[in-house]
Amino acid sequence: MVIDDTICAVSTNLGESAINIIRLSGNDAIKIVSSVFLGADLKNVESWTINHGFIINDLGERIDEVLVSIFKAPRSYTRENVVEINTHGGNYVTSRILSLIISKGARLAEAGEFTKRAFLNGRIDLSEAEAVMDVISARSKKALEIANKELSGNTHQFIESLRKELESLLLLITVNIDYPEYEDEVKITDNEIVKTTSSLIEKIQKALEEAENMRVYREGIKTIILGKPNVGKSSLLNALIKEDKAIVTNISGTTRDIVEGEVNIGGIILHLIDTAGIRQTDDPIEKIGIFKSIEKLNEAELVLLVLDHSQKMSEEDRYLLQMTQNKKRIILGNKTDLNKEKIEEVETLDVSALTKEGLPLLEEKIKEMFINEEIGDSSGAFISSSRHISLLNKALLSLKSAKDAAINKEYVDMAMIDLKDAYDVLGLITGKTASDTLIDELFAKFCLGK
Template sequence: MEDTIVAISTTLGVGAISIIRVSGSEAIDLVNKITKTDLTKKQTHTINYDYILDNNKKIDEVMVSIMKAPKSFTKEDVVEINCHGGIATTNKILELLIEKGCRLAEPGEFTKRAFLNGRIDLVEAEGVMDVISAKTEKSLSLALSSLNGESSKLIRELREELISIISNIEVNIDYPEYYDIKEICNKDILPKLNNIEKQINDIIVNYKDASIIKDGIKTIIIGKPNVGKSSLLNKLLSEEKAIVTDIPGTTRDIVEGEIYIDGIKLNIIDTAGIRKTNDIIENIGVEKSLKLIDEAELIIFVLNNNEIITKEEQELLNKIKNKNYIVVINKDDLEKKLSLKEEKAIYISTVENRGIKELKNEIKKMFNLDKIDTKDMTYISSSRSIGILKETNSIINQIKEAINNNMPIDMIEIDLKQIWNKLGEIIGETYDEELLDQLFSRFCLGK
């Protein structure tokens, strides 16, 4: 229970300010690892202006409150970071703290500590009991769902590989005179470590949820001229009071606007460059427009309710069949002339302001955002997973250094076990491989 725990204590979203709370004996030291100024030199009960850094890169401008034990909510050392709201920044800070060694707090854990340390009274404690026991199912399913199937499988394979090395080393130690058993040495481990490190990096990079959170969803709106693309965009933008910018994005695309749907950013990519001279519909063969469609993570295809579908539109529809796309039929207020075969579509009217909500719901469904928006927990568990994965890679680097220094294999193995445990934490498998026992004892699974 001496772990230092961290949690976002404000509701995640596009609010003005988020607070990240850290509690435990290492709270100040761990937060200090990501701040610009030296927190260890600050007085207790002070608020300090600071920057959060990730490898010297500024992440955010923040205010950091320091409350040393026992005069804090948990009676432990507590640090609170007030950062600018926004899911990306808040989660990034959370991820950094986990990478440095904080553990994501269980629901109710701050309150539990406050009670156990004699800070709050019995009545409140009853509540704690409820929170602690109520959360089990949800947190377990979240822990398991935060990774996509592919990554979980990969992590499981990495663990398999690790455990085969670990058990071989154990046998070498416990049965040193069994000459027939291969004696594993440091140089056998190095290539395997490099491979594991690379695969972990791949997982981090390909983290779907994470990239959605960090970079938003690359979205294009396509359709014939005058079909209502701009009206739709303006509707979406004004509804969300988003900032319309013309700042070049990271992908060299021109971002026309950013809108947030329940905290998740949609980057609407402007197709203007093409639109001015040649409309995208009439130039589907044009390389650039195809590329744009290719790179988009979401295509909103706008059709006119009042017109019959053209050959080009039909062709384009076929082109995007294997992408994430939503067909939007505008001008629902006018007479229906369009007929679409076996095509699900959202009917809207930008003039009468109808159907925008339905469109947003469809987008949420498509990216599983509705699962996220209940508690904002999925973001957090992704930050947790990424934080742990990064921590794992920093342990791998320590091992490599230790191998360089000719540390004995049994020392190296201690760290290998740690990586194995860390990876297990992500996918919810515990050290003693008792997960299955626990699952079956606690939840009624199977028959």
């Protein structure tokens, strides 16, 4: 595919700020900017320079005083000519410059299109492109560390080394397949398949084992706070996020809509959702809230089921206990600062949203449930996204099936189909075998100007 147009976008967040950056990429990037620039002759300046001057309109009127960075192809973010204009950070001035640039022949970029070009032009692979977004969206030290490892090519190298091994094996089978009459060759082929698939399976299993920790660090944990009315769900949310975000009253049915908050516990981001207390009600608004709570429960990875420790268990509590029994959950006995009633049916982790007692224990328990401290990162794969994890799982299945075929001495063609599948599925991680649709879908999730 030949990319011959020039794209532009505001790469900073629009709003009043010290500076905005307008970025262009494409064959004509330098030519376009130089046609609206008063200062050095940008077409003849060195690459990797910053040039002071003014953006002027067709009448020669100054629109803004700017700094223009020039990156000549191929040593640029996209491998194309890239220009970055540092403008003053006002909405109006930035939009005017952007319009001017568009009038000179650039086109507004789509979300992620700069990074997409870096990928299409072969500077980075798909996993590295995805890591760019991970760096941007990282909200904890660990998430940033993982994103940086992926961005510097660790995942790419891991996947490509697996693919190379598969490639050699496929080549060997293809050569041997030409001599089916030699039983020895068949035996050697089967042995090779078993040996190579076993080693690949082991490597992938190790990477997947590590990936679960990484995924949690990268994506955080979707956590729902659930319980009957008035047990202290909103108080718990507020206590955890250390902010008075949700309304708390002693009236049952206070929370109607869902309230969200985020907290970093020992390096893991909890995406918390406080919900309407669940009970039988005729109130139409409360009913909608309860419906939403149940909907959110389905998406949640962790349920904090709140019971009121100052009261006896009720039917509603039992109903909720049953409803959440197949989810990863922590049953909290809240309000331990008050009279403790016996909760015999289930084991609770006792807390007080009011005095904060027990909250450090809760945080520890969550970390324990989701992070296996004994697992490190020795595979070097840095697989952390759900997309990569599911593809690796697919590859694993195909490899196991190829191994079984060889062990059972089935026709080698059977194993070959599976090996080829594994090879292609791994290629979806790095983008080697990705379709245009998949690539478009992935980049559409990016920010504008990146």
